[in-house]
Amino acid sequence: MTNVKIVTDSAASLSPSTIQNSHITIIDLPVFINGKFYGSVNNISSDKFLHLLANCSSQPVIGPANVNDLTKLYDKLGSDGSQIISIHLSSALSPTFKTAQSAAQASVSDVLVIDSKATSSGLAYQVTKIAEHIQSGYPVELIAQGLTNLRCKTKTYFSVANSDQLINRQLISRFRGAIERKLKTSYIYQFTNNNFNLMMRSRSCQSIENFWHNQIQKMHNENIVKLTVLHAGETQWANLIQEVLANEFPFITIESRITKPEMASYMGLESTGITYLLG
The missing domain is CATH 3.40.50.10170 (Rossmann fold)
Incomplete structure (x- = not known):
């Protein structure tokens, strides 16, 4: 064999x-800052990359x-x-x-x-x-x-409160992004068919919470065998989601991890994702 x-x-x-x-x-x-080689993703922790993303005047770029x-x-x-x-x-x-x-x-x-x-x-x-x-x-x-x-059988949803990388990745326009940043707009995306689909944009935290509540209710009708929560440093929101999921799905092991640099550079700071696998 x-x-x-x-x-x-x-x-x-x-x-x-x-x-x-x-x-x-x-x-x-490779990871570059200001066009200069900084290090490699395998040698930069997720926490360190998020720190660079948040504090560098020129954002790190993964080559x-x-x-x-x-x-x-x-x-x-x-x-x-x-x-x-x-x-x-x-x-x-x-x-x-x-x-x-x-x-x-x-x-x-x-x-x-x-x-x-x-x-x-x-x-x-x-x-x-x-x-x-x-x-x-x-x-x-x-x-x-x-x-x-x-x-x-894989379902993925993201909640994003910081639109900087969404603008950089052209998921939303710079003009609209600038306005919605001032309005403190948050976004919900589903990743399906190899693409991000916008599910909701809202200035209301309650609307975002309602989306997750409704989504979790739908998940009860699905045969979930794996469930993962990924976050880009937004631990409070990620912990809340994990706690809710643990109560709703007590027999499923839920993994919670900080996102890797490749995804953080795409979705940006203050993003939380849920991915689950159906049996």
């Missing part, structure tokens, strides 16, 4: 034990993966005859998927590159499932086919 190895992004919300036990290779991306470096990585991992599954953060959020495609074409190894079409937690769900299927001896083609169903 051919050995299969996994390559993915640091954006995946994976525990160190999962990375080690499943022999997952994490791509390291793309290097095609040549990624090609060499694939060549090295496949030198023993192993196949490689390289799965990445949604192509709508990061250029790494396209870079990986170019690197795979240049590599002498057998590499299957997959667009997870998911945010951090959704990517983690897919990587975990890939690792399970590899352990069970599934062929690469069958593993890839199974991910389509997993994506359909």
